[in-house]
Amino acid sequence: MAVHQASHSISTPGKGLQEITKLVARELAQSRLKRGTVTVFCQHTSCSLVTMENADPTARADLEAWFERLVPEGDPQFDHTLEGPDDMPSHIKMALTRTSETVPFADGQLLLGTWQGIYLWEHRRHAHTRTIVVTVVGE
Amino acid sequence: MAVHQASHSISTPGKGLQEITKLVARELAQSRLKRGTVTVFCQHTSCSLVTMENADPTARADLEAWFERLVPEGDPQFDHTLEGPDDMPSHIKMALTRTSETVPFADGQLLLGTWQGIYLWEHRRHAHTRTIVVTVVGE
Amino acid sequence: MAVHQASHSISTPGKGLQEITKLVARELAQSRLKRGTVTVFCQHTSCSLVTMENADPTARADLEAWFERLVPEGDPQFDHTLEGPDDMPSHIKMALTRTSETVPFADGQLLLGTWQGIYLWEHRRHAHTRTIVVTVVGE
Numbered sequence: 266m267a268v269h270q271a272s273h274s275i276s277t278p279g280k281g282l283q284e285i286t287k288l289v290a291r292e293l294a295q296s297r298l299k300r301g302t303v304t305v306f307c308q309h310t311s312c313s314l315v316t317m318e319n320a321d322p323t324a325r326a327d328l329e330a331w332f333e334r335l336v337p338e339g340d341p342q343f344d345h346t347l348e349g350p351d352d353m354p355s356h357i358k359m360a361l362t363r364t365s366e367t368v369p370f371a372d373g374q375l376l377l378g379t380w381q382g383i384y385l386w387e388h389r390r391h392a393h394t395r396t397i398v399v400t401v402v403g404e
Numbered sequence: 405m406a407v408h409q410a411s412h413s414i415s416t417p418g419k420g421l422q423e424i425t426k427l428v429a430r431e432l433a434q435s436r437l438k439r440g441t442v443t444v445f446c447q448h449t450s451c452s453l454v455t456m457e458n459a460d461p462t463a464r465a466d467l468e469a470w471f472e473r474l475v476p477e478g479d480p481q482f483d484h485t486l487e488g489p490d491d492m493p494s495h496i497k498m499a500l501t502r503t504s505e506t507v508p509f510a511d512g513q514l515l516l517g518t519w520q521g522i523y524l525w526e527h528r529r530h531a532h533t534r535t536i537v538v539t540v541v542g543e
Numbered sequence: 544m545a546v547h548q549a550s551h552s553i554s555t556p557g558k559g560l561q562e563i564t565k566l567v568a569r570e571l572a573q574s575r576l577k578r579g580t581v582t583v584f585c586q587h588t589s590c591s592l593v594t595m596e597n598a599d600p601t602a603r604a605d606l607e608a609w610f611e612r613l614v615p616e617g618d619p620q621f622d623h624t625l626e627g628p629d630d631m632p633s634h635i636k637m638a639l640t641r642t643s644e645t646v647p648f649a650d651g652q653l654l655l656g657t658w659q660g661i662y663l664w665e666h667r668r669h670a671h672t673r674t675i676v677v678t679v680v681g682e
Contacts, residue, residue, distance in 0.1 A: 266405035266544035268579045268682050270649060301407045302443050302539050304580050304645045308656030310596040316503040318449040318495060323484040327492050328499060330481055342608055345601040353605050356596060360606060364594040364659075365645040367443045367504040369539040371409060376537050378447030381503075398654050400580050400647040402541055402680060404407050405544035440546045441582050441678050455642040457588040457634060462623040466631050467638060469620055474613075506582045506643040508678040510548060515676050517586030520642075541680055543546050 269296030269401040274394055277387035280333075280351075282317065282325045285397065286382045289368070290375055292399040301403020303375065304367045305383060308396045311355035312387045313362040319382030332358050355388035362386060370403065408435030408540040413533055416526035419490075421456065421464045424536065425521045428507070429514055431538040440542020442514065443506045444522060447535045450494035451526045452501040458521030471497050494527035501525060509542065547574030547679040552672055555665035558629075560595065560603045563675065564660045567646070568653055570677040579681020581653065582645045583661060586674045589633035590665045591640040597660030610636050633666035640664060648681065 271292050277283060285305070293303055307314050318324045336357045338350040345353045366383060369376040377383075385395060410431050416422055424444070432442055446453050457463045475496045477489040484492045505522060508515040516522075524534060549570050555561055563583070571581055585592050596602045614635045616628040623631045644661060647654040655661075663673060 266407070266682075268544070270578055270647060272654075300409055302541060304647060306645070306647050306654065308654065308659065310594065310602075310656070310659055315499050316449065317499065321484055321486075324449075324492065324495055327482050327484045328495060331475070331479070331492075331496055334481065336609070340609070342612065343605050345599055345605045347599075353602065353609075356602055356606060357609050360593050360595065361500055361639055363502070363641070367445070367506050367645050369409060369443060369445050369537045376411075376445065376447065378449070378535070381447065381449055396656070398647045402580060404405075405546070439548055441680060454638050455588065456638065460623055460625075463588075463631065463634055466621050466623045467634060470614070470618070470631075470635055473620065500639055502641070506584070506645050508548060508582060508584050508676045515550075515584065515586065517588070517674070520586065520588055543544075 266404050267298060272396055272398050274396055275385055277393050277395055279390050279392055280387055282384040282386050284382045285385050289383055289399055293370055293401055296401040298401055298403040299373050300371050302367050302369050304365055304400045306365045306398045310359055311389050312395055313359040313364060314366045315362045315384050315386055316366055316381050317384050318380050320380050351390045358388045405543050411535055411537050413535055414524055416532050416534055418529050418531055419526055421523040421525050423521045424524050428522055428538055432509055432540055435540040437540055437542040438512055439510050441506050441508050443504055443539045445504045445537045449498055450528050451534055452498040452503060453505045454501045454523050454525055455505055455520050456523050457519050459519050490529045497527045544682050550674055550676050552674055553663055555671050555673055557668050557670055558665055560662040560664050562660045563663050567661055567677055571648055571679055574679040576679055576681040577651050578649050580645050580647050582643055582678045584643045584676045588637055589667050590673055591637040591642060592644045593640045593662050593664055594644055594659050595662050596658050598658050629668045636666045
């Protein structure tokens with residue numbers, strides 16, 4: 266049993282889902298571990314993680330549009346507006362999705378379903394540099 | 405320290421919550437490990453996991469009805485409709501709940517609360533065969 | 544590789560977010576482990592976990608108010624009302640947030656972002672005693 270761990274910086278161009286599956290798979294390969302779990306952790310509260318369909322891009326576009334409608338900018342109920350109208354909706358979208366995701370692996374391969382991809386979801390309008398931590402625990 | 409891992413196929417009859425706590429507990433028993441964490445992972449993007457009250461069935465029925473009202477089929481905003489009107493709502497309900505859940509164990513027993521059960525939540529209308537991966541990491 | 548595990552009772556005064564980051568960090572320190580993951584698990588279905596901004600309290604107040612508006616008490620659609628009008632909304636808010644959160648650590652320190660705190664979120668109106676389980680897996 267061993268632990269392999271690495272941090273990665275990811276540039277986001279603003280709101281949207283960015284696939285990070287390959288990055289996680291590469292880190293798993295570097296660990297040379299065969300069986301266990303990989304935990305992906307997002308070190309921010311205005312972006313988040315989600316494991317989503319990686320086939321048809323319209324599924325991701327619909328997901329984003331639905332969340333945008335559920336948590337619109339400019340909600341008159343918000344007091345936390347100093348960092349911009351997209352800040353509080355970002356925190357809410359983060360809370361509704363995930364900060365950590367733990368994915369099993371076997372034979373050194375992520376045990377994702379055929380249509381599953383791991384995504385970093387930027388909720389802010391503007392470009393950001395985000396950090397995720399990948400931790401492989403296994404044998 | 406060791407890893408024990410197994411995949412399970414689960415038949416779902418269509419929309420609804422199906423308890424998988426016993427299945428997870430049996431896999432934990434097979435591991436013969438005493439202390440650590442069990443990660444349950446759902447290999448799909450149109451069904452999901454949730455740890456929910458296992459006492460009164462009306463709690464689960466209300467949970468389902470609430471999600472159905474929040475994310476109804478036939479939303480005119482959706483473009484991803486090729487696989488049916490229940491497909492895009494399924495992805496959204498999945499994103500709002502969980503793909504992975506990590507539960508601690510001690511003395512070879514899941515440390516769930518008195519009223520907690522682990523559920524696979526099918527979001528599609530029709531029957532499906534779903535796969536979950538149970539990974540036990542511990543000593 | 545080793546496992547360190549402990550349960551903690553937390554008194555909540557009713558609805559609201561209560562930071563538990565220090566409690567988790569203390570448990571990590573007690574483990575004397577250097578690198579791995581800490582899994583926090585909430586043993587209840589009417590309170591939950593969330594990793595949220597720990598700087599401006601208005602962000603947490605807005606988060607709570609938004610969830611309260613999304614899942615109001617007294618929804619005529621609810622059948623599960625025997626335990627009070629705040630019971631079913633509590634289960635739904637729990638399902639929308641998290642029961643388990645897995646946070647990486649290195650050099651014996653939680654790898655949280657600058658503005659991240661781990662919170663126990665009480666969804667019931669009245670004071671409760673809640674139990675969380677902290678499990679450290681690492682080397």
